[in-house]
Amino acid sequence: MEFHKIARSGQIPDGVVRRFFAGDVEVALSRQDGEIHATSNYCSHLDCLLSSGKVTDEGLLCSCHGSVFDYASGEPLCPPATRPIVIFPVREEDGHIHVGIDEELAAAAAKRRASGARRLTPG
Numbered sequence: 467m468e469f470h471k472i473a474r475s476g477q478i479p480d481g482v483v484r485r486f487f488a489g490d491v492e493v494a495l496s497r498q499d500g501e502i503h504a505t506s507n508y509c510s511h512l513d514c515l516l517s518s519g520k521v522t523d524e525g526l527l528c529s530c531h532g533s534v535f536d537y538a539s540g541e542p543l544c545p546p547a548t549r550p551i552v553i554f555p556v557r558e559e560d561g562h563i564h565v566g567i568d569e570e571l572a573a574a575a576a577k578r579r580a581s582g583a584r585r586l587t588p589g
């Protein structure tokens with residue numbers, strides 16, 4: 467697994483979610499209660515952008531139909547989503563945010579991007 471430096475810490479203040487790229491992999495970075503989280507940017511329900519959603523105390527809210535995803539597991543906490551979103555390992559060092567991307571996932575993302583598909587599903 468390779469860690470990519472994808473953002474400065476100051477770009478993600480508390481309560482904010484924003485989109486970044488780690489190579490071809492689209493990542494939603496969010497911060498809740500000071501802690502940084504990295505997930506796929508696509509909702510597992512109908513692919514809405516999670517970077518257009520909201521940071522809540524419970525999890526990351528998809529603004530399209532209201533599913534909330536647990537920051538740690540990616541599991542949906544309420545419908546309509548039934549499948550988890552992808553969670554990436556993340557660390558914050560020296561004012562930068564680094565996200566770990568599995569090589570297989572990076573290759574799959576490049577392939578999906580070339581074919582026009584967006585969603586990254588776990589496994």
Ligand code: FES
Pocket residue numbers: 509510511512513514528529530531532533545546547
């Ligand atoms: S697309 Fe996210 S809840 Fe429907």
